[in-house]
Amino acid sequence: MRIVVAMKAVPDLVEEIELTPDETDIDREYLKFVLNEWDDQALEEALLVKDATGAEVVAVGLADDPDIDQALYTAIAKGADGAVMLEGGGADTHSRAAAFAEYLAKEPADLVITGVQAPDDLDGQLAPMLAARLGQRHVSVVVGVEAKDGNVVVRQEFSGGRAHVLELPLPAVIGLQASRETPRYAPITRIRQAMQAGGVRGESVSTDVASSGLSVRRMFRPEQTSHAEMLEGDVDDIADKILELLRERGMVKG
Amino acid sequence: MAFTGVLAVEEETREVFMNVGTAGEIIFYVVSTLTIGVFFWGSYRRVKKYRRGRAAFRMANLKKALFANPFQGVRRREDTWSVGAVAANSSVARRDRAAGIAHFFVFWGFITLFIGTVILTIDYDIVRKASKLIVGEEMSFFQGTFYIVYSVILDTMGFTAVLGLAYLAFRRGAIRPKKLDYERAEKPEGGYSRSKIVLGDWVFIGLFAAILATGYFLEAFRIVATGFPSFEVWSPVGWVLGRGFEAVGLSTAAAGTAQIITWWTHAALALTFVGMIPFSKAMHMLLDGVNLLVHDRSSVRHLPAPPPEAEHVGYQELSDFTWKELLDLDACTKCGRCHEVCPARTAGAPLSPRDLILDLRQWADANTGGITLLDHETRPDRTGPLTVDHEAPIAGGVISSRTLWSCTTCMHCVEVCPVGIEHVPTIVQLRRGLVDQGDMDPTLQTALKNLSTQGNSFGKSARMRARWTKGLDFKIKDARKEPVKYLWFVGDFASFDDRLQANSIALARILNAAGVDFGILYEGERNAGNDVRRVGEEGLFEMLADHNIAALESAQFEEIFTTDPHSLNTLRNEYPERGASYKVWHYTELLLDLVESGTIPVRSLGQKVTYHDPCYLGRYNGVTEAPRKLLKALGCELVEMPRNGANSFCCGAGGGRIWMDDSFLEERPSENRIREALGVGVDKFIVSCPKDVTMYSDAVKTTGNEGQMEVRDIVFLVQEALTNKPAEPGDLLERTGV
Numbered sequence: 001m002r003i004v005v006a007m008k009a010v011p012d013l014v015e016e017i018e019l020t021p022d023e024t025d026i027d028r029e030y031l032k033f034v035l036n037e038w039d040d041q042a043l044e045e046a047l048l049v050k051d052a053t054g055a056e057v058v059a060v061g062l063a064d065d066p067d068i069d070q071a072l073y074t075a076i077a078k079g080a081d082g083a084v085m086l087e088g089g090g091a092d093t094h095s096r097a098a099a100f101a102e103y104l105a106k107e108p109a110d111l112v113i114t115g116v117q118a119p120d121d122l123d124g125q126l127a128p129m130l131a132a133r134l135g136q137r138h139v140s141v142v143v144g145v146e147a148k149d150g151n152v153v154v155r156q157e158f159s160g161g162r163a164h165v166l167e168l169p170l171p172a173v174i175g176l177q178a179s180r181e182t183p184r185y186a187p188i189t190r191i192r193q194a195m196q197a198g199g200v201r202g203e204s205v206s207t208d209v210a211s212s213g214l215s216v217r218r219m220f221r222p223e224q225t226s227h228a229e230m231l232e233g234d235v236d237d238i239a240d241k242i243l244e245l246l247r248e249r250g251m252v253k254g
Numbered sequence: 255m256a257f258t259g260v261l262a263v264e265e266e267t268r269e270v271f272m273n274v275g276t277a278g279e280i281i282f283y284v285v286s287t288l289t290i291g292v293f294f295w296g297s298y299r300r301v302k303k304y305r306r307g308r309a310a311f312r313m314a315n316l317k318k319a320l321f322a323n324p325f326q327g328v329r330r331r332e333d334t335w336s337v338g339a340v341a342a343n344s345s346v347a348r349r350d351r352a353a354g355i356a357h358f359f360v361f362w363g364f365i366t367l368f369i370g371t372v373i374l375t376i377d378y379d380i381v382r383k384a385s386k387l388i389v390g391e392e393m394s395f396f397q398g399t400f401y402i403v404y405s406v407i408l409d410t411m412g413f414t415a416v417l418g419l420a421y422l423a424f425r426r427g428a429i430r431p432k433k434l435d436y437e438r439a440e441k442p443e444g445g446y447s448r449s450k451i452v453l454g455d456w457v458f459i460g461l462f463a464a465i466l467a468t469g470y471f472l473e474a475f476r477i478v479a480t481g482f483p484s485f486e487v488w489s490p491v492g493w494v495l496g497r498g499f500e501a502v503g504l505s506t507a508a509a510g511t512a513q514i515i516t517w518w519t520h521a522a523l524a525l526t527f528v529g530m531i532p533f534s535k536a537m538h539m540l541l542d543g544v545n546l547l548v549h550d551r552s553s554v555r556h557l558p559a560p561p562p563e564a565e566h567v568g569y570q571e572l573s574d575f576t577w578k579e580l581l582d583l584d585a586c587t588k589c590g591r592c593h594e595v596c597p598a599r600t601a602g603a604p605l606s607p608r609d610l611i612l613d614l615r616q617w618a619d620a621n622t623g624g625i626t627l628l629d630h631e632t633r634p635d636r637t638g639p640l641t642v643d644h645e646a647p648i649a650g651g652v653i654s655s656r657t658l659w660s661c662t663t664c665m666h667c668v669e670v671c672p673v674g675i676e677h678v679p680t681i682v683q684l685r686r687g688l689v690d691q692g693d694m695d696p697t698l699q700t701a702l703k704n705l706s707t708q709g710n711s712f713g714k715s716a717r718m719r720a721r722w723t724k725g726l727d728f729k730i731k732d733a734r735k736e737p738v739k740y741l742w743f744v745g746d747f748a749s750f751d752d753r754l755q756a757n758s759i760a761l762a763r764i765l766n767a768a769g770v771d772f773g774i775l776y777e778g779e780r781n782a783g784n785d786v787r788r789v790g791e792e793g794l795f796e797m798l799a800d801h802n803i804a805a806l807e808s809a810q811f812e813e814i815f816t817t818d819p820h821s822l823n824t825l826r827n828e829y830p831e832r833g834a835s836y837k838v839w840h841y842t843e844l845l846l847d848l849v850e851s852g853t854i855p856v857r858s859l860g861q862k863v864t865y866h867d868p869c870y871l872g873r874y875n876g877v878t879e880a881p882r883k884l885l886k887a888l889g890c891e892l893v894e895m896p897r898n899g900a901n902s903f904c905c906g907a908g909g910g911r912i913w914m915d916d917s918f919l920e921e922r923p924s925e926n927r928i929r930e931a932l933g934v935g936v937d938k939f940i941v942s943c944p945k946d947v948t949m950y951s952d953a954v955k956t957t958g959n960e961g962q963m964e965v966r967d968i969v970f971l972v973q974e975a976l977t978n979k980p981a982e983p984g985d986l987l988e989r990t991g992v
């Protein structure tokens with residue numbers, strides 16, 4: 001089985017994020033970029049499948065993402081069999097999906113796993129768009145992928161503690177919410193070795209085949225509200241106060 | 255009777271093989287030769303095992319210990335020991351005087367008796383036989399004055415050995431100090447038994463005692479049988495014992511019979527003992543002197559790098575260990591001193607440095623066909639140290655990963671070990687394998703990840719490192735931009751931890767007011783990597799160190815001082831190997847200098863306090879005096895806790911433990927320490943390490959002693975004692991909203 005993990009580098013959220021002077025984008029100049037944490041989970045899940053079945057795992061990213069090479073070498077250090085860096089493709093999710101699809105047409109995968117979302121794609125569009133472009137099955141918000149008799153069994157979680165277990169034939173695209181285990185640690189020595197061995201391969205794809213057609217007019221920083229009210233009294237008092245507050249704000253009726 | 259008639263002069267002597275007869279003598283020689291063969295075979299096997307280890311580069315230590323500095327360590331524990339210290343049993347008497355004196359008696363008693371036997375062999379088997387061959391007649395020096403002096407020395411030294419041994423047996427059997435019970439810290443699921451080890455100890459003591467006793471009985475029977483020749487009074491113990499036998503009516507003839515029976519018993523015991531040396535606890539007699547001579551405590555301060563040419567990371571087979579590390583394993587006498595002081599063991603964690611060494615020893619033996627007769631643990635499920643042929647990895651199998659992760663690298667085990675074992679480097683080498691396999695706490699993993707992306711374990715942006723300086727009403731110089739005298743290496747905790755930034759602010763204000771020319775590296779600083787290295791993440795350590803070194807090289811300064819003892823250790827001892835040698839001070843040393851020279855005028859505080867020595871400051875780097883002198887200069891009365899100075903008890907945070915879960919511990923080391931402090935009747939607990947402030951403030955709360963004990967960094971005492979105070983830092987904190 002060949003598993004491709006589609007990856008994205010995103011700004012490290014511990015950094016203070018600034019806007020560009022025209023306020024239509026964040027200022028990427030001094031930002032540190034790290035692997036999208038859901039993609040890290042996707043990689044872990046792929047490696048778990050590899051550990052269980054001996055599948056081949058390939059990490060793929062876009063060369064335009066800052067510091068993506070770091071993430072790709074780290075993937076190799078963790079146990080991926082290879083990594084590919086795509087030259088071309090645009091920044092928004094539509095063109096990312098197009099770029100990945102173009103690559104996958106050339107080097108098809110049995111299973112594509114990607115993070116269900118990213119800090120700049122909270123709608124989780126990449127997995128469904130990619131599946132649509134590839135004409136393959138798709139499941140998102142998945143919390144576990146296991147191979148079974150040529151199919152995959154995935155677990156999909158919903159709010160309220162409900163879950164689906166689905167079995168689907170391959171090929172398929174999975175948007176992963178959480179891996180079964182905490183993503184493994186890549187020792188620096190191994191990352192260095194991977195860099196020395198130079199296991200990341202470049203591939204070119206066409207640029208801007210399909211942008212979303214949307215343009216950003218203005219970005220705003222989130223409003224800061226740092227107001228907290230401590231409720232005092234015994235348990236009943238506090239419960240009453242909470243209820244009252246919820247009623248006041250129209251969150252519960254009656 | 256052999257040879258008596260041929261002796262040239264009838265002088266004071268005794269017959270060597272009295273009553274044994276020629277056949278007996280032949281039997282004795284055959285059995286002795288076989289025994290010596292067994293001894294050398296066993297010893298050869300051990301040496302062969304050590305030779306499978308890597309180079310340890312300890313020959314310079316050996317030379318120093320023998321020739322250049324033969325009295326090193328006799329009076330004070332230093333990094334290395336010496337032949338003088340071995341002779342004086344300094345390492346044994348340290349911290350356990352009674353046991354040390356008893357051991358000294360046994361040690362010298364045994365050596366004297368051994369030398370006595372060698373002298374006798376030289377006379378009997380070489381001088382007499384050679385002289386018979388060459389000059390045709392037997393000559394001997396074992397007579398006259400020589401014999402008398404010989405007798406008196408051997409008799410008394412043997413007796414001191416009896417006394418020493420009696421005390422040691424009494425201690426082991428009746429006093430039963432906790433450290434001598436062999437209960438494991440980590441209880442294997444399938445059960446275990448160490449009764450053979452206990453038996454082995456008693457066989458060792460018992461054999462030795464029996465050899466001494468039969469020796470004296472033999473002497474007494476001989477004296478009775480030969481009718482108390484007057485010169486035999488120079489064997490006083492035998493003489494008195496002989497008189498005793500005479501008094502209870504032992505006849506000369508019966509004494510003769512008893513003599514020959516005892517002779518054979520004595521010989522059999524002695525030969526058994528010799529043959530058993532390489533296969534039992536007795537091997538420590540040969541190995542431990544060597545281990546002490548090649549010991550070097552500084553290996554803990556600057557850890558050895560991973561094996562350079564290994565194809566794998568971490569220790570996976572015997573040949574990954576250095577010969578010193580392998581020798582360490584066999585050297586352990588199970589004295590339990592490390593077991594007793596270990597903070598992990600005290601806290602109920604599954605680690606005892608003694609067990610770790612014993613397990614590795616047994617594993618090494620099991621995998622090299624090494625045989626110990628009794629000195630080993632048994633387990634029904636043959637796990638852990640009993641595994642053979644790579645059935646289980648060393649790190650994570652033979653020694654469980656929980657055990658390895660429990661170590662705080664506090665170095666207390668190495669400090670107290672009387673036989674020069676260096677546990678910590680071995681533990682770190684094993685941890686390197688665990689890191690490579692990703693076998694670690696998720697919280698540790700997160701910390702390492704943060705350290706690799708942002709250079710601090712808090713996961714905060716590297717650019718926020720100097721943010722705490724916004725709480726100051728002056729700007730600290732940027733040493734990368736302008737020259738300063740002192741470069742302050744602030745460290746992670748003092749920079750990022752909200753609770754500790756006030757310490758940094760206070761220190762900065764004091765130094766600024768005193769006119770000290772200092773600067774910091776601002777966002778150029780990274781975690782120094784001390785604990786990262788001790789976690790076993792060598793690659794990350796190299797990355798952090800190289801980053802810091804580049805930053806240091808870009809800055810202009812004369813000397814460094816640090817607030818963090820952990821950073822101090824690696825900057826002082828490990829950065830030089832990477833090409834960065836600087837003079838590195840701890841802030842207590844700097845403050846002391848400023849107070850003593852009057853640059854900082856202080857008034858007397860008159861407070862009663864106790865002081866906690868951070869492991870990495872006191873034990874690792876010997877800085878115990880500066881903080882004490884500083885307290886004195888501030889007019890504080892220092893009440894010492896029982897464990898202080900180099901014997902200080904670890905707070906539990908070192909070696910990366912601060913990034914791991916400690917909720918499973920029965921009693922956190924920091925809680926144990928706070929209870930110790932309460933016991934000396936003070937309510938001010940003074941520390942000089944930022945991590946300690948956090949660790950002990952928490953411990954005061956979790957032990958329910960809030961209000962009973964105040965944990966304070968020494969810098970606040972200085973601040974309180976200032977006669978011309980800068981504005982209260984509290985005001986500033988509020989003003990700037992830090």
Ligand code: SF4
Binds near residue numbers: 595667668
């Ligand atoms: S260094 Fe400290 S915690 Fe580690 S084994 Fe030794 S005594 Fe125990």
Ligand code: SF4
Binds near residue numbers: 589611667670672
């Ligand atoms: S390692 Fe050293 S201190 Fe610990 S039990 Fe063995 S000999 Fe004693």
